Amino acid sequence: MSEPTWRVPLSDIAVDNELAGAALETLRSGWWSMGPQVAAFERAFADYVGSRHAFAVSSGTSALHLALAGVGCGPGDEVVVPSLTFVAAANTVRHAGAEPVFCDVLGPHDLNLDVASVERALGPATKAIVVLHYGGHPCDLGAVAALAEERGIAVVEDAAHAPGATVDGRFCGSIGDVGCFSFFSNKNLAVGEGGMVVTDSDEVAERIRLLRSHGMTTLTWDRHRGHAHSYDVVTSGFNYRFDEVRAALGLVQLTRLDAGNEARAGFAARYRERFAGVEGLVVPFGDNDAGARSAHHLMVVLLPPGTDRDALRTALQAEGIQTSVHYPPIHHFSAYADSARPVPLTVTDEVAPRLLTLPLYPGLDDQLVDLVSDTLLAQL
Numbered sequence: 001m002s003e004p005t006w007r008v009p010l011s012d013i014a015v016d017n018e019l020a021g022a023a024l025e026t027l028r029s030g031w032w033s034m035g036p037q038v039a040a041f042e043r044a045f046a047d048y049v050g051s052r053h054a055f056a057v058s059s060g061t062s063a064l065h066l067a068l069a070g071v072g073c074g075p076g077d078e079v080v081v082p083s084l085t086f087v088a089a090a091n092t093v094r095h096a097g098a099e100p101v102f103c104d105v106l107g108p109h110d111l112n113l114d115v116a117s118v119e120r121a122l123g124p125a126t127k128a129i130v131v132l133h134y135g136g137h138p139c140d141l142g143a144v145a146a147l148a149e150e151r152g153i154a155v156v157e158d159a160a161h162a163p164g165a166t167v168d169g170r171f172c173g174s175i176g177d178v179g180c181f182s183f184f185s186n187k188n189l190a191v192g193e194g195g196m197v198v199t200d201s202d203e204v205a206e207r208i209r210l211l212r213s214h215g216m217t218t219l220t221w222d223r224h225r226g227h228a229h230s231y232d233v234v235t236s237g238f239n240y241r242f243d244e245v246r247a248a249l250g251l252v253q254l255t256r257l258d259a260g261n262e263a264r265a266g267f268a269a270r271y272r273e274r275f276a277g278v279e280g281l282v283v284p285f286g287d288n289d290a291g292a293r294s295a296h297h298l299m300v301v302l303l304p305p306g307t308d309r310d311a312l313r314t315a316l317q318a319e320g321i322q323t324s325v326h327y328p329p330i331h332h333f334s335a336y337a338d339s340a341r342p343v344p345l346t347v348t349d350e351v352a353p354r355l356l357t358l359p360l361y362p363g364l365d366d367q368l369v370d371l372v373s374d375t376l377l378a379q380l
């Protein structure tokens, strides 16, 4: 089968001379591994979200692994994770030696985690809760944080969808104990592959700094600059480092994040208008609380119950419209089939077959939104 050429892809990266120039200049510097661009990107990102520490890493997945290790998750521990998220959130719990315990989401109108279900999933072995800001819409972190503080549990924010999202002026990712971001190609701040871990805790930061680069006490960059001659290895770490070319891209992309998120908000509002009043079709997150600003990473709808989603996606694909599903619930995957299930995942199971993600990116235009909407509505 030949690859489809999309008239409307799910996401799209705008490449211009400023972005290409930043990459080329860094290439020409001759220093490609972690160095001054990475340091500048980390500083700029920490300032943007308002966190004390930021560590650029190889992916959002390595960010999650470092966050979990950084708050001390290990063998014998449990970590509460929504089943309706990307599988990396559960995989990294296992990488840390712990076991995920899945919680449910609120309902068709709010696909973020249900704090009551989180509470029921907590047990004596719970070490952390990994929250997702689904689609870039801030979850109720206040309630999660209160619960976590009461029990001495860490809150890790999976903010992969939510760079630039805020709650009462505070940035998602900077509110919990540790925040994780992804810079994968389809994310709001894209560099190809990459991620960031942020925290206000000096102690957690020091663990993450060591674990990111083999547990070594100095970097190649330090030795190159003559700041160090050798190193000790104080823990068995990983190689989750970032690099200079992608950091240069990241610095440019960060300056475009707010405008990009605003453009996304405009197209999301247009979709919402087009779908208003359609029987059985739900556009979630319609009544977000007034203090919250979404990053509008994903344009998700719930199809009317009983809709043949595969047939609908095929029809959209025939018109050159790419769609996706966020997410097949983790507890349905073979690798998690026999994980402990202390909490019913009723809502997740109900909403999952109805989920559909439509194209959303800053370079979209009103005509394309109308094309996608009309094509979808014609199928219902």
Ligand SMILES: *Cc1c(COP(=O)(O)O)cnc(C)c1O
Pocket (backbone or CB within 6 Å): 059, 060, 061, 062, 085, 086, 088, 089, 132, 158, 160, 161, 182, 183, 184, 193, 194, 195
């Ligand atoms: C993309 C994503 C990740 C993983 O990020 P990578 O950079 O692809 O490793 C983790 N969690 C969520 C919710 C994501 O969307």
